[in-house]
Amino acid sequence: MSGVPAARATPAGGVAASWDRHAKGSTQHVRSIAGQQPITAYLRYRTTMQQQMAFSSSVRGTALPAKPRASNGAARARLAVRGQSQQAPRSVQTSGAATAEAVTNGIVTSPLFRLSYDTDNEHPDLTRSWKKTMKIAVTGAAGQISNHLLFMLASGEVFGRDQPVALQLLGSERSREALEGVAMELEDSLYPLLREVKLGIDAHKVFEDADWALLIGAKPRGPGMERSALLDINGQIFQEQARALNEVASRDCKMLVVGNPCNTNALIGIHNAPDLPARNWHALTRLDENRAKCQLAIKAGKFYTSVTNVAIWGNHSTTQVPDFLNAKIGGVRVPNVIRDQQWLKEEFTPKVANRGGALIKKWGRSSAASTAVSIADHLRSLYTPTAPGDCFSTAVYTAGNPYGLDEDLVFSMPCRSNGDGNYEVINDFVIDDWLRDKLQESEAELQKERDCVGHLIPGASKAVCAITEDTMLPGEN
Numbered sequence: 001m002s003g004v005p006a007a008r009a010t011p012a013g014g015v016a017a018s019w020d021r022h023a024k025g026s027t028q029h030v031r032s033i034a035g036q037q038p039i040t041a042y043l044r045y046r047t048t049m050q051q052q053m054a055f056s057s058s059v060r061g062t063a064l065p066a067k068p069r070a071s072n073g074a075a076r077a078r079l080a081v082r083g084q085s086q087q088a089p090r091s092v093q094t095s096g097a098a099t100a101e102a103v104t105n106g107i108v109t110s111p112l113f114r115l116s117y118d119t120d121n122e123h124p125d126l127t128r129s130w131k132k133t134m135k136i137a138v139t140g141a142a143g144q145i146s147n148h149l150l151f152m153l154a155s156g157e158v159f160g161r162d163q164p165v166a167l168q169l170l171g172s173e174r175s176r177e178a179l180e181g182v183a184m185e186l187e188d189s190l191y192p193l194l195r196e197v198k199l200g201i202d203a204h205k206v207f208e209d210a211d212w213a214l215l216i217g218a219k220p221r222g223p224g225m226e227r228s229a230l231l232d233i234n235g236q237i238f239q240e241q242a243r244a245l246n247e248v249a250s251r252d253c254k255m256l257v258v259g260n261p262c263n264t265n266a267l268i269g270i271h272n273a274p275d276l277p278a279r280n281w282h283a284l285t286r287l288d289e290n291r292a293k294c295q296l297a298i299k300a301g302k303f304y305t306s307v308t309n310v311a312i313w314g315n316h317s318t319t320q321v322p323d324f325l326n327a328k329i330g331g332v333r334v335p336n337v338i339r340d341q342q343w344l345k346e347e348f349t350p351k352v353a354n355r356g357g358a359l360i361k362k363w364g365r366s367s368a369a370s371t372a373v374s375i376a377d378h379l380r381s382l383y384t385p386t387a388p389g390d391c392f393s394t395a396v397y398t399a400g401n402p403y404g405l406d407e408d409l410v411f412s413m414p415c416r417s418n419g420d421g422n423y424e425v426i427n428d429f430v431i432d433d434w435l436r437d438k439l440q441e442s443e444a445e446l447q448k449e450r451d452c453v454g455h456l457i458p459g460a461s462k463a464v465c466a467i468t469e470d471t472m473l474p475g476e477n
């Protein structure tokens with residue numbers, strides 16, 4: 001691991017300096033409002049939108065039509081912050097970029113939105129206990145999942161009420177307008193902990209100094225598409241983004257891959273970011289864990305909080321293995337509570353593995369709110385000491401794994417954390433013959449996926465794609 005600190009000091013009086021490098025010719029503070037009165041639990045103030053408008057006008061010639069986006073995440077997360085200490089009025093400094101910074105090799109770089117709160121100087125009582133600002137890069141920021149997640153991140157409910165955050169949002173030509181809309185909603189949500197928002201379409205700019213990269217943006221598979229085609233298309237996205245992270249992110253940046261196929265995308269990331277620790281890469285399987293807990297709780301007639309130690313093993317696909325053998329309900333192993341092996345093996349297991357598909361059939365699109373919640377759960381698990389006898393699931397690099405798995409995969413395993421943002425793989429889970437066979441199936445699937453993306457992994461042999469079965473995503477059965 002390298003020596004660059006995970007979070008850098010936010011200069012007192014705002015964070016303008018860090019953005020001025022990008023917003024050439026547009027660094028004036030266009031408005032500063034102080035002394036507004038708080039109304040009930042909220043701060044009430046007004047701020048300008050002109051910096052956001054500049055975003056689209058600067059690139060109007062190339063912008064594609066905005067994508068529609070969902071909009072129910074903001075309100076829910078906003079409620080969560082009401083209990084927070086927001087009594088002090090604050091100053092707001094905004095600075096908008098009037099023009100696109102550069103067009104290089106056909107890529108328009110547009111860092112343009114900046115919102116910085118001058119609370120450090122004016123309200124030291126509010127900010128004294130705050131930690132250093134955490135820089136969080138999010139891709140697919142104008143998509144469904146992000147629409148829920150960003151507001152949770154800004155509210156403090158994920159990283160804590162003493163953890164200010166800067167959001168660095170990556171969009172594309174497709175999503176320029178939508179991303180501006182996201183930024184407007186963030187601004188309108190009055191989150192004291194949200195210190196800065198940056199929008200851009202160049203990963204090298206957006207990922208700069210990031211402490212976390214939440215890699216959500218990826219193409220979903222469409223009708224008639226071959227699995228190998230999706231691996232290739234999305235694999236290329238993750239190859240490029242990993243290279244950018246390798247160059248500009250914090251040297252201890254942690255990455256969570258959500259975009260599917262997330263395990264193999266994370267593997268591509270690991271191999272294309274050689275200067276970042278491989279163990280810092282995660283692929284999201286927490287949604288599967290939450291789904292498994294829900295089903296076990298329903299079957300046992302218990303509240304979900306009594307369901308613990310639930311591991312998801314393997315790929316975020318229909319070969320995943322929700323582990324009922326080691327799971328507990330009320331501290332008792334599940335097979336001793338739910339005495340129905342047939343249900344556990346033939347109903348519970350496929351139900352969890354196919355939950356995404358069942359939801360798509362009902363809702364017409366893939367899980368978004370519950371995915372955002374599971375991302376929040378994933379992150380919280382890394383910053384909270386894991387209770388003795390419990391675990392959380394995350395797909396991580398298998399080098400040195402205690403279960404004899406292929407050492408060059410991203411495979412979901414039971415983990416624990418001491419709350420410092422890192423994790424260790426728990427090494428004493430019981431593996432019986434049934435579970436071992438299931439693990440091997442998922443391992444074999446991931447090996448085939450790896451073979452398909454050989455061309456995206458430096459030093460690997462040429463891609464040979466032998467995937468024939470259609471088992472990739474829980475949303476696509």
Ligand SMILES: NC(=O)C1=CN([C@@H]2O[C@H](COP(=O)(O)OP(=O)(O)OC[C@H]3O[C@@H](n4cnc5c(N)ncnc54)[C@H](OP(=O)(O)O)[C@@H]3O)[C@@H](O)[C@H]2O)C=CC1
Binds near residue numbers: 141170171219285
């Ligand atoms: N691991 C898990 O548990 C789960 C994973 N997922 C996965 O998360 C990803 C995002 O889901 P969701 O937010 O619902 O999706 P959306 O379609 O709402 O948003 C996806 C975003 O990905 C970006 N993107 C990047 N490249 C492409 C491309 N080639 N084609 C289309 N979009 C692209 C787009 O943003 P822009 O134009 O700004 O680049 C788009 O807004 C998907 O891959 C989905 O399968 C979903 C649920 C659970």
Ligand SMILES: O=C([O-])CC(=O)C(=O)O
Binds near residue numbers: 475
């Ligand atoms: O299948 C999808 O596209 C969405 C997904 O990963 C899930 O819901 O688990």
